[in-house]
Amino acid sequence: MGRTTISLSDAVKRELLREMAKLQLKWGRKVDFEDAIMYLILERRRKPELLEEACRPIEGVRPELVIRSLVEERRRDLEGEEEV
Numbered sequence: 669m670g671r672t673t674i675s676l677s678d679a680v681k682r683e684l685l686r687e688m689a690k691l692q693l694k695w696g697r698k699v700d701f702e703d704a705i706m707y708l709i710l711e712r713r714r715k716p717e718l719l720e721e722a723c724r725p726i727e728g729v730r731p732e733l734v735i736r737s738l739v740e741e742r743r744r745d746l747e748g749e750e751e752v
Contacts (some may be wrong), residue, residue, distance in 0.1 A: 673742075673745075675738040675741065675742060677726070677729070677734055679726050679729070680722070683722060684701065684704055684705075687704050687707075687708065688700075688703070688704045689703070691703065691704060692708060708722060728732075
């Protein structure tokens with residue numbers, strides 16, 4: 669299966685890390701981002717409000733600035749890969 673890179677805001681990353689910590693305690697093993705995201709997707713099917721809460725807009729955050737920042741950061745990442 670192929671892999672891809674995604675970008676998250678610091679707030680979403682922080683919340684995802686919290687969920688990962690809860691899952692690690694619950695499951696008794698190391699949990700990675702993919703495990704946590706898949707868990708949230710499956711829970712979303714059973715409890716749609718969980719995913720809606722995780723994906724709702726953050727007050728005071730302007731999406732266009734976040735998107736611009738993510739695009740710039742990704743461009744720098746790609747430029748760094750080309751240098752290697």
